[in-house]
Amino acid sequence: MPCVSAHVSGRRVLVVGAGRSGTTWVGEILGRAKDATYVHEPDNFDWVPFAGRARAGLGLLPAIDAGADAPEPYARLWDAAFATGRPALRNRVATRLYGGLPEATKYAVIQPGGRARSLRHAVATRLAKAHTGSPGATHHVVKSVTVPLALEWLAARYQPAVVLVRRHPLDVLASRVGFGTIFLANVHHYVDPDAMAQRVERWGVPPRPPATDGFAHLVWMAAFTMSAYDEVAARHAEFHVVDHETLRADPQAQLRRLVDAVGLEWSDRADEHLRASNRPGTGFETKRVAEAASSDGRDRLSPDQRRVAVEILSAFPVGKRYGDLAGTPVTAEPSGPSADQASGEQFSP
Numbered sequence: 001m002p003c004v005s006a007h008v009s010g011r012r013v014l015v016v017g018a019g020r021s022g023t024t025w026v027g028e029i030l031g032r033a034k035d036a037t038y039v040h041e042p043d044n045f046d047w048v049p050f051a052g053r054a055r056a057g058l059g060l061l062p063a064i065d066a067g068a069d070a071p072e073p074y075a076r077l078w079d080a081a082f083a084t085g086r087p088a089l090r091n092r093v094a095t096r097l098y099g100g101l102p103e104a105t106k107y108a109v110i111q112p113g114g115r116a117r118s119l120r121h122a123v124a125t126r127l128a129k130a131h132t133g134s135p136g137a138t139h140h141v142v143k144s145v146t147v148p149l150a151l152e153w154l155a156a157r158y159q160p161a162v163v164l165v166r167r168h169p170l171d172v173l174a175s176r177v178g179f180g181t182i183f184l185a186n187v188h189h190y191v192d193p194d195a196m197a198q199r200v201e202r203w204g205v206p207p208r209p210p211a212t213d214g215f216a217h218l219v220w221m222a223a224f225t226m227s228a229y230d231e232v233a234a235r236h237a238e239f240h241v242v243d244h245e246t247l248r249a250d251p252q253a254q255l256r257r258l259v260d261a262v263g264l265e266w267s268d269r270a271d272e273h274l275r276a277s278n279r280p281g282t283g284f285e286t287k288r289v290a291e292a293a294s295s296d297g298r299d300r301l302s303p304d305q306r307r308v309a310v311e312i313l314s315a316f317p318v319g320k321r322y323g324d325l326a327g328t329p330v331t332a333e334p335s336g337p338s339a340d341q342a343s344g345e346q347f348s349p
Contacts, residue, residue, distance in 0.1 A: 010035070010138035011263045012082050012158055017165035018225045019145040019183075020175035022244040025277060026165050027143035029255050032273050033264035037137030042081040042130065043074075043144050045106055049091070049098040049128035050077060052106055052121065057114040060187075061225065063195035066152035075157075080130035081142045082158050094128035103186065111190050139264055148228035149195050155236065161262040164233050167244035168322060169313050170306070172222055174297040177305070184214045187221050199228060205315045219309045223316040230318055251278065 013036075015027040024040065031038020043062075045051040054073040055062065064070045097120055098106075105118050116122035133140050147154060155162055176183040188211035200207055208224075209216040233239045240261055247254045251274060259266050301309065310325055319325040 010140070012160035013139070013141045013163060013262050013264070014154060014158070014160040015141065015143040015163045015165065016147055016151060017145060017167070017229060018172055018222060020172045021145075021165045021167040022247065023143055023145055023165045026163060026242065026247070026255070026258070027141055028277075029270050029274060030163070030259060030262065030264060031141040032267060032269040033139065033141075033259050034267040035138040036141055036264055037084065037133035037139070039081045039131055039133050039140070039142045041144055042077055042142065043146060045110060046103070047095075047099065048131060049094040049124045050130045052098060052109060053125035053128070054130070056109050056116075057112055059110050059112075059190035059192060060221075061146055061149045061191050061195075061228075063149035063192035064153040066156040068153060070150075070153065077130045078142075078154065078158065080132045082140050082160070083132050084135050084137055084140070085132035086135055088129040090127050091129055091131075094124045097124035098128070107186055107189055141264075148225055148232065149192065151229070151232045152235075162236070162239045163258065163262065164229055164239055164241045165244060166226070166230075166241065169222060169226060169318060169325065170298055170301070170309060171244075172226070173219060173305075173309055174300045176218065176222070177300045178297060184218055187214070187218045196224070199224070199231070203227060203317055206312075215305055216308055216312065219312045223313050223318055226318040227316045230321070 013030055015023050015030065017023040027038060027040065030036065042048060043051050043055065045055045050073075054071070054077040056071075056073075058071070058074065062070075062074065064074075101118065101121055101124070105121055108114065109116060109121065116125060142160075151162070154160070191208075196208065199205075205223075205227075206220075209220050211217060233241055240258065242254070242258060247258075255270070255274065256266050259270065298306070313319040313322075313325045
């Protein structure tokens with residue numbers, strides 16, 4: 001059932017995709033449409049204190065079926081994200097407390113039976129309130145990279161326009177490798193075993209590698225996540241599926257079209273942000289050079305890493321969408337899905 005709130009009006013938009021696919025760039029643009037507000041990853045327990053409470057025991061990719069009862073804090077997190085409210089002053093204190101915690105403490109809580117084993121963690125997450133959109137906004141744009149196994153629950157509960165951002169898996173991996181140990185260190189953590197086993201069996205893919213093989217684990221989880229997003233999109237023709245490489249080739253035209261498709265209106269703020277983002281960036285910055293080739297960063301992958309990546313990716317459904325991963329010649333759009341390969345609404349130049 002959709003969530004009904006007196007504080008929610010206008011359009012709801014949910015931007016999703018694998019981490020390092022360009023979701024933040026897309027979300028920030030949509031969130032600057034006329035009368036829109038943007039909530040960035042309200043479920044990211046790395047830096048959002050309330051998410052550290054809401055994600056307890058749910059693992060890296062919370063698995064919640066459409067129509068199921070989600071844990072109350074997790075539902076409250078999303079209720080708030082699609083609503084508006086004034087920033088909670090106590091969140092400043094909670095964020096300072098939470099930000100000083102070791103990563104291991106935060107990740108321990110998302111394990112099965114997870115609970116705060118640190119007084120500082122307990123205080124920060126109990127003090128914190130869920131993130132909301134800005135007061136006065138009519139439309140709500142929310143972005144997440146960790147909901148492939150809960151996406152249909154979110155779609156049923158809030159009925160947003162869903163935007164799935166895709167990017168070539170090798171580019172995603174190269175971008176993650178560029179961060180060093182940030183992605184490699186925590187990729188082995190808990191994912192609901194039933195949800196994972198069902199998909200492994202359905203797709204006929206190899207099981208999750210041992211945690212000791214960090215890079216193979218990173219590739220496997222990326223392939224699993226992207227394939228899971230694709231599988232949901234295949235069941236929902238109303239989703240808006242966009243390709244990162246296509247957006248970068250002509251961002252002004254493609255992003256304007258996307259804004260219109262989800263029922264929002266382009267604004268001067270969106271124009272200004274798009275111009276500001278059209279330059280090289282580093283780290284978690286969302287700057288993009290429109291003319292830059294999508295494969296610029298693949299040289300971060302060593303020959304051995306690339307061999308391992310292609311071997312694992314080619315076994316997954318997502319690998320079948322890219323000729324250079326599936327082992328078949330590519331005649332057009334080498335870095336993105338063709339119209340008959342991809343599901344959902346496509347945006348092409």
